[in-house]
Structure formats: C-alpha cells, structure tokens
Amino acid sequence: MDQYFDLIEAYNEANPTMEDGTENIPYTILCEDWRYFCLENAPQFLDGYPNDGSVIVDPEELKVIDYNTTDTAKRYFQKLNEEYQKGIVDPESFTQTYDEYIAKLSTGRVLGMIDQWWDFAYTAEDALKQQGLDLKGCNYVPLPITIEEGMTNQWHNSGGTLNVASGLAITTSCEDVEGALQFVNDLLGQEVHDLRCWGEKGVDYEVDENGEYYRTEEMRMQASDTAYKASHLCTYSYFPQYTGTSRDGINAMKPEGQPKEFYDGLSKNVQECFTAYGAETYVDMLGTSEAPGPWYPMYSFSNNMTTDTEGGLAWTKMGEVKHEYLPKVVMAADFETAWEEYMGIYDSCNPQAFIDEMQAELDRRMEEAAKYE
Template sequence: MKSKKIFALVMACVLGVSAFAGCSKKDDNGESKATEAATDGGSEVVDGSTEAVDTTSVDASEIKDWTFYACMSGKEINDGNEIQEEIAKLTGVRVKETWMAGQEPAEAIGAMIVTNDLPDFIDGGDASDQLVEAGVLVPWDDYIEKYPNLKEMYTDKEWELFRKDDGHIYWANVFGNTYGESQARGHNDEAFWIQNRVLAWDNYPVIETLDEYFDLLKRYAEANPTNADGVSVIPYTALCEGWRYFCVENAPQFLDGYPNDGSVIVNLDGEKPTIVDYNTTPTAKMYFKKLNEVYNAGLMDQEFATMSYDDYIAKLATGAVLGMCDQWWDFAYTVNDKFKASGYDELGYNYVPLGLVAEKGIKNHWHTYGDTLNSASGICVTTKCDDPDKAFEFLSRCLDQEILDLRFWGIKDVDYLVDDNGMYYRTQEMRDKWADENYQANHICSYSYFPQYNGTSKTSANAMKPEDQESEFFDGLAKPLQDCFRAYDYDSYDDFLKSEHDEMGFWYPMYSYSNLMSTMTEGGAAWTEMGECKHEWLPKVITAKDFDSAWADYMKAYEACNPQAFLDEMQEELDRRVELANS
C-alpha cells in the first residue's frame, strides 16, 4: 500500500513537471518571437545597401536565424560552424539546414503543408508544385528586379521557364549555372563508372560498348578475385531502390546516344521534335539482356535487387565494386571521401566514367556541355519567413564573390593560399582536411542548395569551385588517377566520355516536367504505374533464367500501364516548350 502511494506521488510529480516544462517552452517561443520582431526594424537599415555592405560586418544581435529544408539527403553541419558564422557576420543571416531522411519529397512536403510547419527556405524537389498549390511560397518576381545578382542568374527566356500557371516565379534552380568561362573538369552526371585500377591493369584500353565494358570487368575479376584486404570483388552492381532505380533503369537513352531527358527520348529526326519511349527500344532489350547474361554468369552483385541505398554506398566504400552505372552525385561525395580516409584512393579504387553506346559509331550525350536548366525545383522562400526582402537579399548576397569564395574555397590562408598571380591553391594538408568529416561539420558551410555558380570567379581568373581549378584538380587527384589521366592524355573527367559538344535544345531536360506529374492526370497515373511496373520487372528480367519469355511478360505488363497516355502528355509539354523557344 505504501509503495503504491509513493508511486502515485512520483507520477503526480512527473506530470506536474512535464506540464510546467510545456509552459516554459511556450514562453521561450514567445520571447524569441519578440526578439525577432525587435530585430526586424533594425535589419531594414541593412536592406537598402545591398552592394555596399560587403565589408561591414553585421552586429551579432541582428543576425537572423533562419531554417532551410531540402528534399534531398545531405550532411548536417554543426552549430557554430566557422564559415557559417563568418557568412552570418557578413550577411546578417544564419541558415540552419535540415535534410530529408528516409522519406520521399511528396511525403515530407505534404506533412509540412498539412501541419503548417514550414522552414524559411525550402527546396521541394519533385514535390515543389505542391508548395505552389498550397500557396506557401513568396513569389520571386519583384525581387528578381530588385536584386541584380538574382536577375543575372538566368536570361529572361530562361526565367520564363520557371513561371508557373498563376503567372509567378517561385524558385530558381541553383545548379548547373556557369559564370563566365566554363572551368568544369568533373562529370557530375550519369555514366558507367569503372575503378581506374581496372583500366590500368588492362593497359588503359579504349572502352566504347557494353560488351567491351563487361568483358573487361570479367577478365579483371577472374585475374584478381579478391582485393588486397581479402574482400571478394563484385564486378558490377546496380541500385534498384526507390527513386534511385535510375541506376538500372535509364541507361538505354544514353546507349542510343541521347542526353538525359530522364523519362523519355526527344527525337529530332522528324519535322518537329517527338517524344520516344526508351523503355521499349531494341537497345533497351539489348541492354537488359546483357545485364541478364552478366547476372547469370555470376558477374553481377547477387543482392543488387534487394539492397538499400545505404547498403549500396557501404558496398562501394569497401572498394569491392569494380563498376556500376550511376549519377556522380549519387555516390561520389560519400564514397570518394571514404576512399581518401581509408587510403583506397592510392590503390586505384576511384571511379572514372565511360561513355558507353549500344554500337560503335553512335555519338553519345552522356556529358552535356553548356548549362542544364532544371526548372522543376529550386530554392524557395516560404511565407513563414518573417522578412522576405531580407531573405532575397541573402540569396542575392550568396552570389557575391566574397561569399562564394567562403562557401566553396573556405577561409583564405586557412583553407587555401593565394600565389603571386592571384591564383588560389591548396596544400595537400589542406585538401585532406577539406575531405575530413569532422572538419566538414565544424568548419565548412557550402550552403549547397543556395544560389551558386560554376565557371570562373567574378573578380579573378580562379575557378568558382576548387575542384574546377586546373592546378587543384590535377594535384588533388590520387597518384593512380593522375597516371590514368596521363595515360589517356585527358585533363578533365568529361574527356573520358567523349560526348558531343553540341548545345542542348531549349526543352532540355524533359524530366523537369515528368518529375512534377501526379495521379491527378491520366498521363501522371500512367507514369506512376509505369514506375511501379519497372520497379517490379526490371530486377525480374535481369535475374530471369529465360530472358526472352521474361521480357515478353514484362512488355505485356508495361503496355497494360497505358504508357501512351504519359507519352502524349510529354509530347504536349515538349510542343509547348518548343513554341516558347520560338516565340
């Protein structure tokens, strides 16, 4: 009896305390709101002088603490991050970035809208249109005129692509935008990747077709079944999880020589550009047949169909996987740093891209030169933001060279040095530090989803980003990679792909439309079902004992999804874009 009483007393205390905790939290919020409101007035002063405030630093009490959410996975940085503080001092804005984890964009955005729990800045990814529909975004229109830095990002015609049906522009994509002369040395897009040690082992051969690629992987794996640390090599793997199944799904468009329109091929041969489905082409059949053959020969990862993205990255990081088809950004950030940390880069594990085609002689577009404008998503300011003008000013300030240098190069004399000609460079120690996870969390703040440029610095001959700087690029490569570049006589990654150098059409890329589709339209419903069908069937087709019958079954299931409805809607959008370009 006594113990019961004591228990009840304890519970009562707990309840009481938790109730008070609730109260005090509310108080906190109220207070911080009040201080925010108080700083509101103060910040107005800074507003007017956009360009002039470059060197004046902002009083700590005036710094706005805003939030940003990206429908993308990413690494969170620590509070008090040094460069973040530096940028806050210069711009008066500190942005806490949060990244999506274990969700799809539509889920994350849907939940935010319903609960009205929005950040101040947001990149809605594929679900961006939902934000527009919900009316929670602040239009860019007036601010584009007000802030020259922002206006400069795109030409008037390009800005038109961002305009929504209601006549407003709600976001600007921050990627693939080149300032001045292009310095690009990387290949940030899709390719068949191969570890450079494999190329070295075969004396740097020229690999152009799928057959040659898999033949090389096979011969290498037979000669070197295990790595130095005893791990068995996996000649080839393909990620099939969720939206990342493009790793297995969309190679046929490239193999036929087309650029990454993502969901369709745009054929220019006829009178006007037409939409072609790459899922049913002879090349698609040939490609999956090849994968089937490779799988049944035991050369392909036997678990490829069931692994998660985390499994996949972990597998790549062991250095066991010799080759795969993927987007550079999907694996390289994590895997390259891991290779560096474990010294695998010195063993030649780093991946280089190959621009494979279905048959020799096809001209490929794995790498697209010129900028790719994806109008489907970008950085938005939400109505939750208490001072939109200041927010746009911050976006504009992000494009000041001083801030760009801080974001991508770091702090002078700490992260990079400047030689007599004004060129930036790093010592090996600085490079290693820059790749270190702890250092990244405590020191580096690239605001990677905020406005930025590739290409050349606005104020000097340096590249905007270190990885594009000629000296940095080559010195930053591990020894085996340098050997590989020398052996082929290449000086940038895109040289490996031997892609055509032509400009993309104004419609490019078409995925910026298909990514926004939903089951609200017939074409969108077909698109959803085609996706489900491919998720189910592609691994089945690859692992089938009898490829031809599996392929026939797959095609039957695929046709049942009514792909024509989808293709028709894509054609409509293509016509619209072509018209817009001609207007």
C-alpha cells in the same frame, strides 16, 4: 557496352580479390527508391542521347521517344541478364539500400557500376581517400559507354541549361521581401560563395601569385572528411549556387571544377590513366556535347507530374512496374519469357498517355523558346 563488360570480367578473373583477400564485386547497380534511375534510364545514354531522364527526345523531329521499349533497352537488359547469370552482376544489386551501396563502394571492392557522379562522389570517393585506398588504385573514372562502338555519346553536356524543377520561395507573411532577397543575393556573392564552397583562405585553400586557388594535400584530406565538411563548408545543395567559372575569371566556383586543383588532387593511378587517354578531367574522358536544346532537361517536367493527370498516373504506375520487373528480368533464368511478361504489364500502364503529355510539354517548351529567338 560489350567491351566494358569484357574488361570487367577480364579484370575480375585476373584479380578476384582485394589485397586483404576480400572478394571483389565485379558490377553493382543501385536501384533503391528514386535512385533506381541507375538501372532504368541507361538506355537513353546507350543510344547516344543526353540525360533527359525520363524520355528520349529526337532532336531532329522533336519527337518524344520511350526508351523503355527500344531495341537498345532490350539488348542492355539482356546483357545484364547474361552478366548476372555469370555472377558478374552483384546479386544484392536489387535489394541493397543506398547506404549499403555507398558502404560497398567505400570498401573499394566494387569494380564498376553505373551512376551519376554526384550520387557517390561526396560519400564513397571521400571515404576511399580517407582510408588511403585511392593510392591502391581504388578510384572511379567515367567511361562513355554506348550500345555500339563509335557512336557519339552525350553522357556529358555543357552550356547553360535551366532546371525549372525546383526553386526558392519566400513566404507571403514575410515582412521584408527585399531583405530576404538581399540575403539570398549576398549568399550568392563571390566572397560568400567562395566561403561556402572553398572554405577559408589560408586554412582550406591557398592563392598562388596568379590569383589561382589551390589546396595542399592536407587541405584536400581535410575537405574529404565528412565531419569537417559538415562544420566548415556549406554548399547547401538545394540552395541556389553557381558552378563553372568564378567572377574573377580565373577560378572555378567549386574546387572540383578547378582543372588544375582537380588534377593535382587525383591519385597517381588516375593521373596515369588520364595520361593514357590523353585526358585531364573526367569531362575529357567522356567528351562533351553542346546543350541539347531549349527543351532540355525533360525530367524537370516528369519529376513534378502528379496522379491528377492520366499521364502522371501512367508515369507512377510505370515506375512501380519497372521497380519490380526490371530486377526480375535481369535475374530471370529465361530472359525472353521474362521480357515478354514485363512488356505486357508495362503496356497495361498506358505509357502512351505519359508520352503524349511529355510531347505536349516538349512542344510547349519549344514554342516558349521560339519567342526569345
């Protein structure tokens, strides 16, 4: 973590502005509404745990740990506080909206941020490409940051995980349930899936002699245009879909998952960067870990909690407190006092009730999983 901020600081000192003279924003944090996970759940990653989202699960003892109160959490927010005082953290971090955040990223002024790839890739990254800023080196490459050097990180996990948070429903008044399911099935068929994600053959992608899909530079440019995407592609992010390897065993389900296509689509700068790290994909940059365990991901439970239960009520209140106090802690002139105050108010939300319910769910999931072993 310290190295990361050293890098940002050093770069900003050497290049305080963009080519056209606008000032760089060294580091910004999105924390609008539900997207404030960018600010709040970093401690789980810094400690080398996967994205359970709302808690840490100790894989050995199968115990739920609250990442808000760990030493790592305190160190992380203290670091942000120091960087804020130095002017490295964008002072608008805590007041910007998602749109403003994306607009900032799209100008290429932002040197670094913490976010999930899907949160900015389809908007800011495409905007950078459309403006040709990617050729000037405005690109984002993921780094697996941990609190200390040499820890294993789990910023990326592979393997099948089941997210049970959302699903597809058919209304009870549907007269032809079979037909509706058939329709869903058809949309998941390989041919239609390719049409949804890759587009039309010969127009949006080409096929080489080995049956591998690829795109020309014009096609890539076209596919990064918001209006074109809206009218020609149809990923429907909430509708069932596949990622990973396609049924033909050669191609990826989506263009961004096709290693060669992905690499060819990168700007020279990123390719150089990858070569230096001996990587070919973003995942190579992060390294990958096996699926954490049958409980994963715990956020699929906490996301659906309601205030009906004590734990759910605590979870909502914790969220409210964190929304207000985490920014305060980062901006505080005196970090220690602010942290003490935050911890006091945090405890009054009864976080233990939340942790207990998460623990119960973890136990339940492990029990369920055991039945299938």
